[in-house]
Amino acid sequence: MSNYDQLTAHYQTISHFNHAQSMLGWDAAANMPAGGNDARSKAMAELSVHVHRLSTQPQLGEWFDKAQQELLSTEQQSSLREMKRQWQQATIVPEDLVQAQSIAGSKCEHAWRSQRPANDWEGFEKNWKEVVKLSREEAKIRSEALGSTPYDAMLDKFEPGTTTASLDTLFSDVKTWLPELIEKALDKQNSQSIIMPSGTFSTANQKALGVETMKLLKFDFDHGRLDQSVHPFCGGVPSDVRITTRYDEKDFVQALMGIVHETGHARYEQGLPKAFAGLPVGEARSMGVHESQSLFFEMQIGRSKPFISHLSQLSANAFNAHQDPVFAEENLYKIYTQVEKGFIRVDADELTYPAHVIMRYEIERDLINGVIEHTDVPALWDEKMKASLGLSTKGNYQNGCMQDIHWTDGAFGYFPSYTLGAMYAAQYKATMQQTVDIDGAIKSGDLSPIFKWLSDNIWSQASLHTTDDLIKRATGETLNAAHFRKHLETRYL
Amino acid sequence: MSNYDQLTAHYQTISHFNHAQSMLGWDAAANMPAGGNDARSKAMAELSVHVHRLSTQPQLGEWFDKAQQELLSTEQQSSLREMKRQWQQATIVPEDLVQAQSIAGSKCEHAWRSQRPANDWEGFEKNWKEVVKLSREEAKIRSEALGSTPYDAMLDKFEPGTTTASLDTLFSDVKTWLPELIEKALDKQNSQSIIMPSGTFSTANQKALGVETMKLLKFDFDHGRLDQSVHPFCGGVPSDVRITTRYDEKDFVQALMGIVHETGHARYEQGLPKAFAGLPVGEARSMGVHESQSLFFEMQIGRSKPFISHLSQLSANAFNAHQDPVFAEENLYKIYTQVEKGFIRVDADELTYPAHVIMRYEIERDLINGVIEHTDVPALWDEKMKASLGLSTKGNYQNGCMQDIHWTDGAFGYFPSYTLGAMYAAQYKATMQQTVDIDGAIKSGDLSPIFKWLSDNIWSQASLHTTDDLIKRATGETLNAAHFRKHLETRYL
Numbered sequence: 001m002s003n004y005d006q007l008t009a010h011y012q013t014i015s016h017f018n019h020a021q022s023m024l025g026w027d028a029a030a031n032m033p034a035g036g037n038d039a040r041s042k043a044m045a046e047l048s049v050h051v052h053r054l055s056t057q058p059q060l061g062e063w064f065d066k067a068q069q070e071l072l073s074t075e076q077q078s079s080l081r082e083m084k085r086q087w088q089q090a091t092i093v094p095e096d097l098v099q100a101q102s103i104a105g106s107k108c109e110h111a112w113r114s115q116r117p118a119n120d121w122e123g124f125e126k127n128w129k130e131v132v133k134l135s136r137e138e139a140k141i142r143s144e145a146l147g148s149t150p151y152d153a154m155l156d157k158f159e160p161g162t163t164t165a166s167l168d169t170l171f172s173d174v175k176t177w178l179p180e181l182i183e184k185a186l187d188k189q190n191s192q193s194i195i196m197p198s199g200t201f202s203t204a205n206q207k208a209l210g211v212e213t214m215k216l217l218k219f220d221f222d223h224g225r226l227d228q229s230v231h232p233f234c235g236g237v238p239s240d241v242r243i244t245t246r247y248d249e250k251d252f253v254q255a256l257m258g259i260v261h262e263t264g265h266a267r268y269e270q271g272l273p274k275a276f277a278g279l280p281v282g283e284a285r286s287m288g289v290h291e292s293q294s295l296f297f298e299m300q301i302g303r304s305k306p307f308i309s310h311l312s313q314l315s316a317n318a319f320n321a322h323q324d325p326v327f328a329e330e331n332l333y334k335i336y337t338q339v340e341k342g343f344i345r346v347d348a349d350e351l352t353y354p355a356h357v358i359m360r361y362e363i364e365r366d367l368i369n370g371v372i373e374h375t376d377v378p379a380l381w382d383e384k385m386k387a388s389l390g391l392s393t394k395g396n397y398q399n400g401c402m403q404d405i406h407w408t409d410g411a412f413g414y415f416p417s418y419t420l421g422a423m424y425a426a427q428y429k430a431t432m433q434q435t436v437d438i439d440g441a442i443k444s445g446d447l448s449p450i451f452k453w454l455s456d457n458i459w460s461q462a463s464l465h466t467t468d469d470l471i472k473r474a475t476g477e478t479l480n481a482a483h484f485r486k487h488l489e490t491r492y493l
Numbered sequence: 494m495s496n497y498d499q500l501t502a503h504y505q506t507i508s509h510f511n512h513a514q515s516m517l518g519w520d521a522a523a524n525m526p527a528g529g530n531d532a533r534s535k536a537m538a539e540l541s542v543h544v545h546r547l548s549t550q551p552q553l554g555e556w557f558d559k560a561q562q563e564l565l566s567t568e569q570q571s572s573l574r575e576m577k578r579q580w581q582q583a584t585i586v587p588e589d590l591v592q593a594q595s596i597a598g599s600k601c602e603h604a605w606r607s608q609r610p611a612n613d614w615e616g617f618e619k620n621w622k623e624v625v626k627l628s629r630e631e632a633k634i635r636s637e638a639l640g641s642t643p644y645d646a647m648l649d650k651f652e653p654g655t656t657t658a659s660l661d662t663l664f665s666d667v668k669t670w671l672p673e674l675i676e677k678a679l680d681k682q683n684s685q686s687i688i689m690p691s692g693t694f695s696t697a698n699q700k701a702l703g704v705e706t707m708k709l710l711k712f713d714f715d716h717g718r719l720d721q722s723v724h725p726f727c728g729g730v731p732s733d734v735r736i737t738t739r740y741d742e743k744d745f746v747q748a749l750m751g752i753v754h755e756t757g758h759a760r761y762e763q764g765l766p767k768a769f770a771g772l773p774v775g776e777a778r779s780m781g782v783h784e785s786q787s788l789f790f791e792m793q794i795g796r797s798k799p800f801i802s803h804l805s806q807l808s809a810n811a812f813n814a815h816q817d818p819v820f821a822e823e824n825l826y827k828i829y830t831q832v833e834k835g836f837i838r839v840d841a842d843e844l845t846y847p848a849h850v851i852m853r854y855e856i857e858r859d860l861i862n863g864v865i866e867h868t869d870v871p872a873l874w875d876e877k878m879k880a881s882l883g884l885s886t887k888g889n890y891q892n893g894c895m896q897d898i899h900w901t902d903g904a905f906g907y908f909p910s911y912t913l914g915a916m917y918a919a920q921y922k923a924t925m926q927q928t929v930d931i932d933g934a935i936k937s938g939d940l941s942p943i944f945k946w947l948s949d950n951i952w953s954q955a956s957l958h959t960t961d962d963l964i965k966r967a968t969g970e971t972l973n974a975a976h977f978r979k980h981l982e983t984r985y986l
Contacts, residue, residue, distance in 0.1 A: 016536040016539035016540070017536075017543075019533070019536035020513040020514075023516070024513060027516060032733060033716060033717060033733060035732055035733065036733030039512060039731075039732045042509055043510075043512035046506060046510065047509070050543075220528070222526050223526060223529065224526060224528075225524060236529075239528055239529055240529030240532060
């Protein structure tokens with residue numbers, strides 16, 4: 001057996017344990033009674049330890065060295081590159097630091113769950129200090145290995161190839177036009193009236209509506225399911241994708257669009273190439289590219305007028321309320337494109353969302369690079385929220401810098417993925433519409449031409465190329481914020 | 494760390510992988526879409542290989558030798574005995590035989606799924622021949638290690654401590670009185686009329702009824718769930734027990750009593766001692782003792798008059814049919830104690846069931862011991878069915894010797910567990926009623942005194958004692974078929 005084949009078999013073995021881990025995680029969120037938590041945590045920790053052990057086995061270095069001398073096809077070279085990348089990610093940070101981070105992160109996140117509602121910055125700061133310190137240590141070690149700045153090294157975990165230099169360029173461009181665009185959109189919407197849903201929307205009816213919507217989006221129910229959990233997510237494995245949502249019986253709007261979003265993640269997973277199943281090269285390219293699929297489904301398809309027209313019919317059917325003006329096309333479209341300046345990122349609309357992300361990016365970049373200290377964050381937050389959305393968070397930590405879970409356990413470098421995803425999605429659409437009648441396809445109810453483009457250009461490509469190459473092959477250029485701007489202007493002006 | 498402690502840590506590690514395996518198995522039956530099967534099978538096979546590797550690690554032999562010299566409490570000695578038993582079970586049969594059995598068993602079982610409906614004995618016989626041959630090889634190896642007959646060595650896998658000698662005594666006793674008892678019961682029932690359920694019993698209502706019944710039986714929903722699957726079973730782990738059932742919307746009778754049965758299995762699991770969680774000594778004692786719990790719940794509690802009175806109320810409520818004579822106490826009791834001679838074991842009633850088991854026992858015993866050949870089985874089946882239930886299966890293989898899945902993949906030695914379980918359950922009741930007002934407790938709706946007895950005597954004892962000791966400690970004597978006979982006579986005469 002060649003070294004390349006040995007590596008392939010080894011990574012497929014790892015994927016089987018990851019399969020178990022992924023399904024146990026889904027089950028913990030979707031099914032598990034509270035009393036099962038202790039045994040489940042132990043089982044999942046054991047699987048993590050085992051996967052880490054397999055991912056860092058001493059002989060791997062030699063196999064990689066020798067495999068690089070073997071005669072490999074282009075695809076095999078990509079496969080080798082991605083296996084090696086996972087190996088480097090697994091071995092780069094020393095065990096004791098990983099463990100210290102895990103303990104500090106769990107402690108900080110656990111306390112945060114009660115500190116946030118109590119607006120207790122002082123209590124939070126004491127735990128978070130350690131998380132920041134350890135993340136800086138991690139960033140330093142990674143940056144030395146990669147020859148990059150500390151924050152670039154953290155970005156590399158989630159968005160390989162993306163750098164501070166490129167993000168600074170993209171985001172500073174956005175900052176030149178976004179605030180004015182938000183004001184104009186708000187002005188325009190000032191005059192319009194919206195009828196908001198009222199009454200009861202049973203979970204059973206909402207689920208049936210979700211399933212109908214997923215069928216329209218060609219979710220493959222032979223390779224996946226829809227369930228419920230407190231925090232919606234897309235989990236499972238490519239041949240059995242488990243998406244979840246949360247239903248509010250007073251309002252169907254969030255859950256419905258949430259299902260559209262998760263279906264985007266799901267179809268990416270379902271569309272990954274079978275030939276590379278279980279191998280790193282067969283996995284999704286990055287967090288940002290994953291988000292580009294969920295956001296293509298949500299923003300480019302889901303909130304488009306022809307799709308809202310389908311949702312109008314499907315939801316009126318589901319709730320047996322054909323006369324209710326809430327479900328009228330025009331009204332639903334207004335609901336799904338309403339702009340509002342708010343404190344909370346997860347509640348933000350498409351237009352104000354990038355403002356939330358960019359300020360987090362600027363703060364975490366400077367924090368990890370040692371330009372600012374963690375105690376500077378509340379004041380910076382207040383300043384940036386005022387500048388971008390005109391809202392002060394002075395003394396309001398719970399709706400300010402304490403609102404997200406990401407930083408509590410040291411996931412620095414993740415936030416940019418959200419806006420990168422939105423930008424990629426707008427750029428795909430700009431290219432796609434040169435060859436596909438997108439609105440026509442949506443109107444007809446047969447969206448296959450859209451999905452074929454995504455499948456050909458994104459899903460089937462998995463991690464065969466770097467992100468830049470993937471985007472260039474799909475759209476003819478690397479990421480260009482102009483498409484995102486144009487999309488937003490078209491929709492909101 | 495002592496060798497005993499090392500072994501303890503090692504078996505707890507194994508239990509975490511078994512946790513994953515068990516939950517993946519439950520998910521495959523209860524949730525998984527068909528397209529997920531391929532990846533799931535690979536993941537579960539990988540976990541099996543890993544557990545087998547951990548269970549047969551070379552250093553274990555030395556640890557066991559040394560641990561036996563260490564100063565251990567009585568409970569630790571029991572724990573060591575059970576770990577060692579699992580180790581011996583894992584190492585006794587050579588790898589290549591295990592693999593050959595797995596391949597031959599899968600092939601035979603897979604073909605059987607279409608051969609049975611086609612009544613194709615000739616086709617089946619060709620595959621089964623190999624399964625029997627390999628099982629005999631396994632039995633020979635086990636018997637040499639244990640110093641027993643080949644069939645006793647197979648029994649030991651499922652019912653450690655149970656021997657052909659004891660089963661021959663028990664079952665030959667049953668054979669002296671069962672046929673006459675069946676005839677008398679049939680005579681008695683000849684004159685009675687039963688109203689069978691008709692109409693539609695929605696899955697949702699049946700599930701709600703099942704949940705109410707489980708609450709009456711004090712199933713702990715903080716440590717378990719009820720779901721659906723094609724073949725009902727009890728899975729999961731002790732702190733998170735997953736039971737399943739199958740609903741027939743034309744008839745609620747089977748599913749309801751099936752839930753009572755699985756709840757018995759579940760409460761045994763939920764009642765296992767936390768102090769030994771993850772260790773062999775903390776597991777259920779044997780298949781027969783497990784069945785003694787499900788059958789105590791089904792036969793001793795579930796089909797008793799006072800419990801049927803609860804079921805009468807609960808089901809009339811669930812289906813909103815208080816006037817329907819189907820749900821009248823007397824009628825439901827008749828339904829749940831109806832005796833009928835039939836071909837199929839899984840459809841058999843409490844009274845005829847032992848006849849099905851005993852003939853299987855006699856055939857598999859002689860087959861494994863080399864007294865008969867696999868080609869003798871159809872004729873023997875016909876002969877024994879005629880003798881015990883007066884039914885001929887000549888040429889009727891699908892409802893004869895091809896009806897069960899057990900033999901298709903070589904699970905010889907399992908069948909006796911069913912009737913051992915029924916006998917243990919009757920014996921518990923005989924002892925329990927000396928100190929507990931069983932009918933009174935059921936009538937009152939607070940069954941705690943019954944569950945306290947089971948918990949004290951069976952659940953909390955896990956595998957601390959051998960089966961014989963467990964039964965002797967609980968009832969003052971080893972297994973005695975007289976209690977079973979008395980129970981059946983009281984109910985059916």
